Amino acid sequence: MTLTPARSWHPYALLLPTALVLGLFFVVPLGLAAYQSLFSWDLLTEPRWVGGGNYGALWRSGELVAIAGRTLAYSAVVVSISLILGLALALALNREGRFYAIVRGAIFSAYVVSWVSVGLLWLWILDGEAGVVSRVLRASGLPTRAWLSDPNVALYSLAGVTVWKITGYAMVIFLAGLQDIPKSVLEAAALDGATPRKRFVHVVWPLLRPTVAFVGTTSLILSFQAFDIVRVMTQGGPVRSTTIFVYAIYEQVFINLRVGRASALVVAFFVLLVGLTLLQLWAWRRAGRARVAT
Amino acid sequence: MRRRELAIAGVLTAVGAATLATWGRTERRAGEIDLWFSYGGNNRKVLLELVDAFHRRQSEVRVRPIFQGDYFEGLVKLRTGLFVGSVPTITHVVGEVVPYLFEAGVLELLDGIGRDTLDDLLPELSQAGTFSGGAERPLVALPFNRSTPIAFYNRPLFDRLGLTPPRTWEEMREVARAATERSANAVSRWGFSCPLDWWFWIALVGQAGGQVVEPDGRISLGGEAGARALGHWQAMVHDDRSMKPPPGRDYNAWEATNADFLAERVAMIWTSTAFLRYLEDNAKFAVGAAPLPRLERFSVPTGGTFFVMPRGLAEPERRAGLAFLRWMMEPAQANAWATRTGYMTVSKKGREALDKSGYFAEHPNDRVTVDQLAHAAAWPWEPELFRVQREAVQPRLEQAVLERRDPRRALDEALATLGAP
Numbered sequence: 001m002t003l004t005p006a007r008s009w010h011p012y013a014l015l016l017p018t019a020l021v022l023g024l025f026f027v028v029p030l031g032l033a034a035y036q037s038l039f040s041w042d043l044l045t046e047p048r049w050v051g052g053g054n055y056g057a058l059w060r061s062g063e064l065v066a067i068a069g070r071t072l073a074y075s076a077v078v079v080s081i082s083l084i085l086g087l088a089l090a091l092a093l094n095r096e097g098r099f100y101a102i103v104r105g106a107i108f109s110a111y112v113v114s115w116v117s118v119g120l121l122w123l124w125i126l127d128g129e130a131g132v133v134s135r136v137l138r139a140s141g142l143p144t145r146a147w148l149s150d151p152n153v154a155l156y157s158l159a160g161v162t163v164w165k166i167t168g169y170a171m172v173i174f175l176a177g178l179q180d181i182p183k184s185v186l187e188a189a190a191l192d193g194a195t196p197r198k199r200f201v202h203v204v205w206p207l208l209r210p211t212v213a214f215v216g217t218t219s220l221i222l223s224f225q226a227f228d229i230v231r232v233m234t235q236g237g238p239v240r241s242t243t244i245f246v247y248a249i250y251e252q253v254f255i256n257l258r259v260g261r262a263s264a265l266v267v268a269f270f271v272l273l274v275g276l277t278l279l280q281l282w283a284w285r286r287a288g289r290a291r292v293a294t
Numbered sequence: 295m296r297r298r299e300l301a302i303a304g305v306l307t308a309v310g311a312a313t314l315a316t317w318g319r320t321e322r323r324a325g326e327i328d329l330w331f332s333y334g335g336n337n338r339k340v341l342l343e344l345v346d347a348f349h350r351r352q353s354e355v356r357v358r359p360i361f362q363g364d365y366f367e368g369l370v371k372l373r374t375g376l377f378v379g380s381v382p383t384i385t386h387v388v389g390e391v392v393p394y395l396f397e398a399g400v401l402e403l404l405d406g407i408g409r410d411t412l413d414d415l416l417p418e419l420s421q422a423g424t425f426s427g428g429a430e431r432p433l434v435a436l437p438f439n440r441s442t443p444i445a446f447y448n449r450p451l452f453d454r455l456g457l458t459p460p461r462t463w464e465e466m467r468e469v470a471r472a473a474t475e476r477s478a479n480a481v482s483r484w485g486f487s488c489p490l491d492w493w494f495w496i497a498l499v500g501q502a503g504g505q506v507v508e509p510d511g512r513i514s515l516g517g518e519a520g521a522r523a524l525g526h527w528q529a530m531v532h533d534d535r536s537m538k539p540p541p542g543r544d545y546n547a548w549e550a551t552n553a554d555f556l557a558e559r560v561a562m563i564w565t566s567t568a569f570l571r572y573l574e575d576n577a578k579f580a581v582g583a584a585p586l587p588r589l590e591r592f593s594v595p596t597g598g599t600f601f602v603m604p605r606g607l608a609e610p611e612r613r614a615g616l617a618f619l620r621w622m623m624e625p626a627q628a629n630a631w632a633t634r635t636g637y638m639t640v641s642k643k644g645r646e647a648l649d650k651s652g653y654f655a656e657h658p659n660d661r662v663t664v665d666q667l668a669h670a671a672a673w674p675w676e677p678e679l680f681r682v683q684r685e686a687v688q689p690r691l692e693q694a695v696l697e698r699r700d701p702r703r704a705l706d707e708a709l710a711t712l713g714a715p
Contacts, residue, residue, distance in 0.1 A: 040715035043377045044398040050715035057714040149541040235543035239693040254370045256685040
């Protein structure tokens, strides 16, 4: 059965609200940003045409590559570790009973705490001298680091805090995915002599793939949007080691008074995200074709 | 039917657009003025009490104080407000940004404050003395919470170790080394800490005999003096391992420095006179204040903020704003602010009154802040000064010190950014 519209314009009318919202809040601002990236402007004085000067300055200073590199490194750590930890916790806690319910609730609770509160809490925990982490390590005779002051460590400290916050979310989604797998399938595999490891590899994992894709995508989006945690904990430092994309954009427009430079970063960020999306689409289609072939 | 729906949609769109267009407009009743401020903690409390006192004194002008975050967050909001046409009657901004805002044509002239008030302002803290040639410029900034960098030290600890506040850079290194305490492989007490911040670097540049903008208007970042300033910090951090660079940027680093000092994790810090009362009130030990040391000469920049009024206010609102500022700058209010915070009084009569009352004898730390003003260096009237600070120098100080980069090269790179769009 095929549905045909009563009037040819009906589909367009139904699409119109979405198109308007997307246009107003996404396409138009992006177009404006692209236009403004061609000017040197501080909001107060007259804009000055510089063409590709903002892009050139970002490229020549090495900032563009450095910011993209840091953002990708931060996202890679956040997405991979929160996925692995979330799945491991979901597998371990996918059981009935009050104890497991309490543990699941405790882990998920971090996700509902505001980013600012999380940042302030971890500022205290990660203090290089008085923080809990350093004190415990010192008391154990282990070497400690300046977790937020060492340029080689700070980005990964922030990634660790982000993982702590969002792993509960990944765990809950994975739990839903696990509980969606029919018990009869798992029982049939067990009756056929499949070990727990084989049941996971050949039954659970394939059925969980859409969930993994969902959690991976949402974690990726969340990691690329990171701002609060940087603003509260490191303000982009030390030595710019935690200046990732959204914070860099904020810094250019609100601290350096450079609307054009910030707009150029917005465009570059958009290009990076489009590239990653295309890569992800390609990977999914390739995986889909491989599954069909087998 | 369709025509009627289109008409309704049109009306809704128009109403929405009108709502959006007027969203940011500030509604103020007659006699009501908005004061955007950036003070937290005790300073905020003192300001609000002064505003209450102003309301008790008269009934024509009502002040609405609105907190806007720290100085830089406040500036962001002011700039955005100027762009969308939603501005306060009065706000306060750091000195470095005054030339930029003036050249952008967004500041109201403040001559209407009155000759009596202007004559009573201490020149080194007012526009006339804070900026080179400030007296020849149109008056757009009035001083209120003005400060300088200052050294605070743990007095009983210094007594116990037989140390006195350093008067030279060399002594500073010796004192910091002597006050540093190490246990096993960790430092349990640092001799010195200071935010790796533009303001303190400017102090070092001045002490090394340099200036960031040369008399001919060329931005030099102090030349050799700028490099020596960075080198001094590098030596204390890496060679002596006696200086703790605090974590965080901007005022986060300042707060961390104060917290370390109060927790006795650091023996001596450089911070602002603005924290004098806060540190005295919150330390479990006697806090001593000392002027910053010299290399070629004694030198400190002035800091804190100036009151400004955005251009284009309605005349009654402008007059109401000036009336409030005039009252705030009277000796009694200027002194109330200074003695309860740590900022310096901006009134000549106010300072004389404090002197005569024996206030400085009772509060020797306050005396240090006032005496150090003799070495205050004027800022250049340079519209790019704010950009030099925020974009060229500030982000590179931390890197240059922590990664021990060649100071001259780091400053050359900072200079190179200034020509970029």
